[in-house]
Amino acid sequence: MxxxxxxxxxxxxxxxxxxxxxxxxxxxxxxxxxxxxxxxxxxxxxxxxxxxxxxxxxxxxxxxxxxxxxxxxxxxxxxxxxxxxxxxxxxxxxxxxxxxxxxxxxxxxxxxxxxxxxxxxxxxxxxxxxxxxxxxxxxxxxxxxxxxxxxxxxxxxxxxxxxxxxxRVKDIRYPMLYKNLPLERDDPFLVRDYNLCILCARCIRACQDVLGYSAIALTKRGHDTKVGTILEVSHLESGCVFCGHCIDVCPTGALIARGSTWFGTPDKSVTTTCNLCSHGCQMVIDVKWDKVVNVHPPYELSARREYCVKGRFCIPALVNGRDRLKYPTVKRKVIKEEQYPVPWDEAITHTADKLKGYKPEEIGIILSPSLTDEAVYLLLKFAQRVSTNPVVFIEEDIKNLQSQGVKAIFSTFNSNVFSEFDGLEFLILQDIYQSNSSDTAEVVLPTTMFAEEDGTKSGEEYMKYAINKAVEPPGEALPSWIIVSRLAQSMGLDGFNHESIENLQDEIRNAEPLEIPKVSKQQLEYMGVPIADKVEEFRLYITSKRAINQSKGKGVLDVQI
Ligand code: SF4
Ligand code: SF4
Ligand code: SF4
Ligand code: FES
CATH class of the missing domain: 3.10.20.740 (Ubiquitin-like (UB roll))
Incomplete structure (x- = not known):
């Protein structure tokens, strides 16, 4: 047919x-x-x-x-x-x-x-x-x-x-009715058109029986029966946590993720692991025209595992952000001191030559817990060779580097601490977005997000998950492990000439187990980038939920994500 x-x-x-x-x-x-x-x-x-x-x-x-x-x-x-x-x-x-x-x-x-x-x-x-x-x-x-x-x-x-x-239905023998229900599109992440709803109640069973939320139910009676929130409040007020499972189980187009509507059939769908926290949720990234257009659980997990609002709805906007860093830059004084795009070789050589001028106790390495295992491994190996300071990954510890007399920092995420860091002469920032730190750094090295690279991620309970590349990175951004490898080689260090990620993974398999720092589900940042700054819907979600919590006398920070 x-x-x-x-x-x-x-x-x-x-x-x-x-x-x-x-x-x-x-x-x-x-x-x-x-x-x-x-x-x-x-x-x-x-x-x-x-x-x-x-x-x-x-x-x-x-x-x-x-x-x-x-x-x-x-x-x-x-x-x-x-x-x-x-x-x-x-x-x-x-x-x-x-x-x-x-x-x-x-x-x-x-x-x-x-x-x-x-x-x-x-x-x-x-x-x-x-x-x-x-x-x-x-x-x-x-x-x-x-x-x-x-x-x-x-x-x-x-x-x-x-x-x-x-x-083989060829006609409909009964009077056809368009219910003419209003479109529901005031919530930040879901668009609902119950004119398409066939009252199968899959969404309600996923929400109530499987996940234990009661955000939605069958409301009204008889011919007026419809899916909705109790007392017709908005989903923000109903206790909905915007996990999106109702969308995933709906057999019709009644429930859709905002923003995913207009892209049609994806060109490809790539199963990978979310890297926004250490939970290690398996997810499918839908790709159209080499852009991430939607993210959802694999079919077999769509009603069995709870996804958080960040992983379910924020990844397309985060990956596709317009102010992603695209080209390596080095700060130079031509008329005034400014960042200038340079070829990768020049950025790496400049960084290596300058880093070699510092003593090991003057160099600090800052590690983002959002990196792949391969990048973490190589960065720790690099740190052992060039620095005598411990590798740090939280802001408080960055401040401690100041008292150790650190003058040069290689950081894999941005932090406001850098602008107040006394004695900092040379900041190399490997990052995904423009920020205050990328404006103050001498060298900025654009790196990939997890949707743009292959690798693995250690999650909770010592599980290792595969990260699979779904889209090309913006501009000339490179995976972190390649950046570290090129920098180390340029500094004349041996043991960094891995030809491929598989080559590096072989080395990791035979090495001591890594102690990988964990990122909590509640963390509102990815690689130092506040998600609410980059995803308008998430900002709306957080501010609305805090206002609702406050009106109910709860703590404003008690927002479930
Ligand atoms: S998004 Fe999750 S919590 Fe909200 S209605 Fe759907 S299943 Fe329930
Ligand atoms: S799953 Fe979809 S079609 Fe079924 S009751 Fe819910 S909204 Fe309606
Ligand atoms: S594609 Fe399916 S859900 Fe959408 S209008 Fe057609 S029959 Fe209905
Ligand atoms: S009544 Fe059995 S599948 Fe709907």
């Missing part, structure tokens, strides 16, 4: 299923579509069929959410039963005989599905020209409201479209 032939999407129930429930495992048998299939006590018929590779259409069920039985698409024919029960809520029984796709079942399903479509903007679904139309309108068109698939950002991963193709 659609120009893309029907295939199970990543959202389909068949792709994953829950692990068998705990307790004693009792193997039993039942019959589905003439096949004898094994099941375990406590499994639903849908779970048994899925495990056996038998497709039953679903819209409200998901393997990682408790069953709800809202859509009635998963109905089955059970021998000896006069009605068609939902397979997602029906426990499998020994000797049960089930059929999943009889002509009568498909007719009932088609009717049920048409009732759902009648209250959803479904004009594109039943348009007989849609195949041709989609060839021309391959991306979605921009519009304030979604009035059909061609204006919906969910188009490429839509479960409604998949089911309509599976059921």
């Amino acid at each position: 659609w120009h893309l032939s029907f295939k199970l999407s990543k959202n389909s129930y068949l792709q994953t299923r829950q692990a068998p429930k705990g307790g004693t495992i009792m193997t039993k048998w039942m019959n589905i579509n003439g096949r004898r299939v094994v099941f375990e006590e406590g499994e639903t018929v849908l779970e048994v069929a899925t495990k056996a590779g038998i497709f039953i259409p679903t819209l409200c069920a998901r393997p990682d959410l408790p069953s709800f039985g809202a859509c009635r698409l998963c109905i089955i024919d059970v021998e000896g039963n006069r009605t068609y029960p939902n397979s997602c809520t029906l426990p499998a029984r020994e000797g049960m005989v089930v059929r999943t796709a009889t002509p009568d079942l498909q007719t009932v399903r088609r009717n049920v599905f048409q009732l759902i479509l009648a209250e959803h903007p479904s004009y594109c679904i039943i348009c007989k020209e849609h195949d041709e139309c989609e060839k021309v309108r391959h991306g979605e068109y921009k519009a304030g409201r979604v009035i059909g698939c061609f204006t919906c950002s969910n188009k490429e991963i839509c479960e409604i479209r998949e089911i309509s193709e599976y059921l």
Whole structure:
């Protein structure tokens, strides 16, 4: 029906299923579509069929959410039963005989599905020209409201479209209704258009049952039933922590991440590890035109692990920021003293020549905990060779370097402390954004963010996670480990000529385990850059939450992130 032939999407129930429930495992048998299939006590018929590779259409069920039985698409024919029960809520029984796709079942399903479509903007679904139309309108068109698939950002991963193709729906027999509900776009990160909502309650189950928040619920009654916050307050006031899981489980385009709407199908999606804190959340970065356009959990984690607002919503703005540092600069006095862009070789040679003029006790190295393990390893190795001072990574310790008589600093993040550091003659700053420090530093070396490089990151519980490059860095920014390696080689130090990151990783595997400083989830900075300075929505979130906390008599700093 659609120009893309029907295939199970990543959202389909068949792709994953829950692990068998705990307790004693009792193997039993039942019959589905003439096949004898094994099941375990406590499994639903849908779970048994899925495990056996038998497709039953679903819209409200998901393997990682408790069953709800809202859509009635998963109905089955059970021998000896006069009605068609939902397979997602029906426990499998020994000797049960089930059929999943009889002509009568498909007719009932088609009717049920048409009732759902009648209250959803479904004009594109039943348009007989849609195949041709989609060839021309391959991306979605921009519009304030979604009035059909061609204006919906969910188009490429839509479960409604998949089911309509599976059921070969060509018309809708019921009066079609556009609910005309107001668009909800006052919250900083989510845009909600409940005119697309099919009341499957996946979002509510993810929010309440899996994550333990009760930010949203089914409100009102009967025909007016809708998803919303209790007492219709904003999400900021409802206790929503903006984890975005409701978006990830929604089968329609009703819930979307602000800013991700207009890019259409990503050119590629890269699974990597968030490096904003040491939690080590696995995430998928969607890329379009070599820009990060959206970040979301992999499907299997979308309802199982809680993501924080920074990782879920702030990364595109942080990575794509206009004032990212792009070219190495060296401060020179031509008419007045200013930073001048120079080739990398010149910046490195200038830095190496000047650093060699300082004694080891006069050199300080400052390490950002947001670096990859490879960069941390190489920086510590470099520090051992050029400095007798301990490597520091918090502002208080930077101040201590002053009393040690440090005159030259190589820092991997910016800090206000540098402008008050007495006796500092030579500041080399490796950073991602322009800042006060980059204005005062003599040499500025632009580096990559985690979305722009390969590497690994040690997270909590001694786990090591892969960081995979998703986009090219801005301008000539380089990964930190390459900068340190080039600087060390230019200073004539041996043991820094790694040809590739794999080469460096081999060395690390055989070295002493690293003590990597941790970044807390509550930290509001990334590599010394305040996230609220770079992401307008995050600034709004923090200020609004603090104001709400204050009005409720809570501490203004008690903001959950
Ligand atoms: S959710 Fe969007 S893409 Fe899917 S059927 Fe509705 S309008 Fe079309
Ligand atoms: S963003 Fe998270 S907390 Fe907020 S409504 Fe969605 S699932 Fe609930
Ligand atoms: S907003 Fe999405 S997930 Fe929530 S009930 Fe509506 S369609 Fe289902
Ligand atoms: S999937 Fe079973 S009722 Fe919706």
